[in-house]
Amino acid sequence: MTIIFRYPPLKHIRLHKLGYHVFRDPAVRERFKKDPEAVMEEFGLTEEEKRLVLSRDGVKMYDLGIQPYIIFALLWQAFGEWPSREQVAKLGYGRETPYREMPQD
Amino acid sequence: MAKIVGGAAGPHSPVVYKLPWEENQDYVSSMEKLRNALMEVGRNLRRLEADTLLVFGADHVQTFWFGCFPQMMVYTGYEADYSINGRKIMRLKNDYELAEELLFGLVEEEFDVGFMQEVEFFDHPFTVPVYWVLKGFGEESLKVIPFQLNTNVHPRVSLRRCYKLGQAVRKILEGSKRKNRVFVLGTGGLSHYPGTPYYGNVDEEADKWIIKKLERGEISRLAELDYEWLDATGNHELGTWIAAASAVNPASTEILMYWRPWNNGYCVASFTP
Numbered sequence: 001m002t003i004i005f006r007y008p009p010l011k012h013i014r015l016h017k018l019g020y021h022v023f024r025d026p027a028v029r030e031r032f033k034k035d036p037e038a039v040m041e042e043f044g045l046t047e048e049e050k051r052l053v054l055s056r057d058g059v060k061m062y063d064l065g066i067q068p069y070i071i072f073a074l075l076w077q078a079f080g081e082w083p084s085r086e087q088v089a090k091l092g093y094g095r096e097t098p099y100r101e102m103p104q105d
Numbered sequence: 106m107a108k109i110v111g112g113a114a115g116p117h118s119p120v121v122y123k124l125p126w127e128e129n130q131d132y133v134s135s136m137e138k139l140r141n142a143l144m145e146v147g148r149n150l151r152r153l154e155a156d157t158l159l160v161f162g163a164d165h166v167q168t169f170w171f172g173c174f175p176q177m178m179v180y181t182g183y184e185a186d187y188s189i190n191g192r193k194i195m196r197l198k199n200d201y202e203l204a205e206e207l208l209f210g211l212v213e214e215e216f217d218v219g220f221m222q223e224v225e226f227f228d229h230p231f232t233v234p235v236y237w238v239l240k241g242f243g244e245e246s247l248k249v250i251p252f253q254l255n256t257n258v259h260p261r262v263s264l265r266r267c268y269k270l271g272q273a274v275r276k277i278l279e280g281s282k283r284k285n286r287v288f289v290l291g292t293g294g295l296s297h298y299p300g301t302p303y304y305g306n307v308d309e310e311a312d313k314w315i316i317k318k319l320e321r322g323e324i325s326r327l328a329e330l331d332y333e334w335l336d337a338t339g340n341h342e343l344g345t346w347i348a349a350a351s352a353v354n355p356a357s358t359e360i361l362m363y364w365r366p367w368n369n370g371y372c373v374a375s376f377t378p
Contacts, residue, residue, distance in 0.1 A: 002333065002336065002337065003259050003332060003333060003336055004298065004301055004303065004336040004337070004341070005257050005258060005259055005261075005301075005332075005336055005341050006259050007258070007259045007260065008171055008258065013171065016166075016171055017170070017171075019166075020166060020170050020171075023167065023190075023191055024167060024191050024225070026191070029191075058300065058302075059302045062300070062301050062302050063302070067166065067258065067300075068299065068300030068301045069165045069166040069167075069257060069258065069299075069300055070166060070300075071300040071301075072165065072299050072300035073165075073166065073167070076299075076300070077119070077190040077191065078190075078191070080125055080190075082120075082125045082126060083304065083305070084126040084127075085126075085128075085367050085368070088304065088305035088367075088368075089305075092302060093302055093303075093304040093305045094302075094303075094304070094305035094306060095302040095303050095306075096303075096306075097298070097303050097306050097308065097337055097338075097339070098333075098336070098337040099337070100308075100311070100333075100334055100337035100338055102310060102311070102314060103314065103329075103330070103334070
């Protein structure tokens with residue numbers, strides 16, 4: 001059994017903070033659109049984290065431990081990049097869900 | 106005494122406010138029915154002459170940040186802005202007096218609830234259902250109480266705790282000297298996997314099981330579910346529904362709609378005390 005909406009690993013606090021502010025602060029969002037390198041530098045992201053953010057790859061972000069609602073904020077809510085029905089498989093979403101048993105009545 | 110006159114639970118996905126992509130006519134038509142089901146909740150709220158809307162919603166790292174991430178929080182400010190995807194769309198009065206009474210009462214009942222007297226905005230977990238419910242309500246005299254439950258960032262408030270919370274809310278309101286007529290709303294779900302590689306799945310079998318339990322009034326049975334099962338089935342936000350249903354203690358539950366498109370199990374349930 002797996003926890004999907006997991007605890008945010010402390011090592012990602014800089015990237016998580018970037019996602020939080022890009023979502024909720026229009027000024028940061030606009031600056032990020034124009035010069036993502038500069039904004040990521042301000043938030044102290046490592047080179048690896050910068051590459052991850054710039055990849056716009058939500059599946060990869062999840063697999064590397066980014067909290068799902070930061071991915072949701074950073075890609076979907078702030079920039080409207082929702083995976084449509086057609087894009088789900090193309091972008092690697094739709095992964096088989098963890099096994100679960102139906103409870104007894 | 107204050108009185109819980111009714112309740113409901115329904116989805117809060119931003120998609121329910123506005124579709125971000127093109128969809129076929131069947132999808133668009135079903136989405137309209139879903140919105141109408143939420144508006145029917147609002148019309149019911151008006152028929153019941155409710156004056157306060159208590160909303161159990163789940164923070165999505167929008168109001169709170171990992172610098173401070175509470176399990177339960179009641180908003181006790183005068184009013185609040187409500188946004189969708191960070192864009193403000195409405196401002197609503199808050200029932201701060203009743204919110205304060207709930208805060209003090211719940212702490213007395215040994216629920217360690219935090220409070221906020223000021224907030225920049227509440228986002229879609231509150232805004233989306235309240236927007237459509239108020240369209241059906243059609244009046245601005247209603248006051249709101251947003252009540253945050255952490256169902257989305259592990260470790261999370263258990264469903265058993267949500268169940269007891271609803272019971273405590275009802276007890277406090279029944280012991281109040283106020284005359285409020287309170288309608289309780291739980292928001293989220295049902296099966297969906299936002300921000301994860303599992304997005305695009307819907308566990309319809311799990312949704313149907315939950316719905317059956319709701320219809321039978323077996324709320325305490327639902328409160329036994331743990332987060333491994335809830336996450337695996339995409340029903341991680343069910344705690345908000347449990348809190349609302351437990352507060353109402355429904356004599357009957359009506360499912361106004363269940364619809365299962367490719368990315369979400371959408372359900373609207375109506376609770377009658």
